[in-house]
Amino acid sequence: MSCRPLERAFYIRPTAEVARALLGKILVHGAAQARIVETEAYLGLADAAAHAYGGRTPRTEVLFGPPGHAYVYLIYGIYECLNIVAEPEGQAGCVLIRAVEPVKGIESMRRRRPGIDRLERLANGPGKLTLAMGITRRHNGADLTRGPLAVCGGCDPTFEIGVSRRIGITKNPDALLRFYIAGSPFVSR
DNA sequence: CAATAGATCATCT
DNA sequence: GATGATCTATTGC
Numbered sequence: 331m332s333c334r335p336l337e338r339a340f341y342i343r344p345t346a347e348v349a350r351a352l353l354g355k356i357l358v359h360g361a362a363q364a365r366i367v368e369t370e371a372y373l374g375l376a377d378a379a380a381h382a383y384g385g386r387t388p389r390t391e392v393l394f395g396p397p398g399h400a401y402v403y404l405i406y407g408i409y410e411c412l413n414i415v416a417e418p419e420g421q422a423g424c425v426l427i428r429a430v431e432p433v434k435g436i437e438s439m440r441r442r443r444p445g446i447d448r449l450e451r452l453a454n455g456p457g458k459l460t461l462a463m464g465i466t467r468r469h470n471g472a473d474l475t476r477g478p479l480a481v482c483g484g485c486d487p488t489f490e491i492g493v494s495r496r497i498g499i500t501k502n503p504d505a506l507l508r509f510y511i512a513g514s515p516f517v518s519r
Numbered sequence: 520c521a522a523t524a525g526a527t528c529a530t531c532t
Numbered sequence: 533g534a535t536g537a538t539c540t541a542t543t544g545c
Contacts, residue, residue, distance in 0.1 A: 370537070379537070389530065407527030409538050426537055445540095457538045498537055 333358065335480040341397035341416050345423035346371040348416040350491060350509050356482045357430055359463045362438055364430035364453060365484060368510040368517045370496045372413070374422030378501035382422035392471050393422040400479065402460070402470040409457030412465050414474060414481065428497070428508070429454045431516040432462070439463065455518045489514075 333356065341348055349371040357364050372380040374393070381403070382393040392401045393415060401413040401424050417423035430453045432439055439452055439462040446452055453459035460466070465479065474481050490512035495503055497518070510517045 372537075381537080384531080387531075403537090404527095404529060406536060406538055407529075411537060413537085428537085455538070496537070500536090 333363075333482040335475045335482055336398075338396070338398045338475050341414065342418050343416065345373055345416040345425060346507060346509075348414070348423075349425045349507070352414070352425055352427075352481070353491060353509060353511055354484050354487070354489065356433065356484045357427065357459075357463065358480045358482055359465060360435070360478055362435035362463050363433045364439075364459070364463065365433055365516075366427060366429075366481075367431050367514045368427075368429035368454075368508070370426040370428055370509070371416075371507040372424050372426060373507075374417070377505070379496065379499045379503070379505075380422070380424075382424075383501075390422070393424055394420060395471075398473060398475045400465075400469050400472045400474055402465060402467050404467060405457065410460045410466055411456040412460050412463075412469075426456060427459060428456050429510070429516055429518045430459045430463070431514065450515045454516050 349369040352366050355366050374382045382390050396419045397415050399415045412427045413424040415424050453462040472479050492510045492512040493506050494508045496508045
């Protein structure tokens with residue numbers, strides 16, 4: 331299983347395409363490794379559900395920056411969500427990582443999520459995977475093509491990709507921008 | 520199993 | 533001052 335980070339060019343594409351392509355890839359943070367099984371695409375100015383919808387602000391600055399970087403923000407005052415910036419620099423767009431399947435460093439993940447017994451529930455949600463992987467706002471703006479936090483190519487077995495509406499949003503809810511590995515028990519509900 | 524409550528704060532109006 | 537890309541625990545059937 332190769333573990334070389336995906337290069338920048340991978341992310342310089344339409345956001346929805348990147349969201350699909352990220353399925354099956356490996357998210358790496360130090361010793362922890364996990365397979366991406368669920369993503370959502372958030373477009374720029376054309377998508378009312380996206381943070382970038384309102385244009386450039388101090389917070390959304392990263393979204394308009396170079397692709398392949400992390401956008402991490404606090405949601406509901408408690409949890410943090412990991413996104414990966416897509417599209418060419420200057421154009422907003424990002425992919426929310428919604429669920430991952432623990433692959434390596436599972437003991438360290440369990441330690442960060444006390445009380446969770448079932449492996450499938452360790453990281454099957456946006457807030458859960460950041461906890462399990464030890465990702466925080468410190469990583470906001472981090473370059474994922476190099477460094478301790480990165481996305482690597484997996485061995486890409488074939489799988490079916492499911493498509494649906496996005497979860498937990500109230501604006502622009504009908505867009506089919508959620509992608510997941512069909513049948514995976516690690517997908518959120 | 521389904522529905523609901525509560526936790527808690529950075530960001531923007 | 534309101535809002536939100538969530539999660540867990542608890543209640544009720």
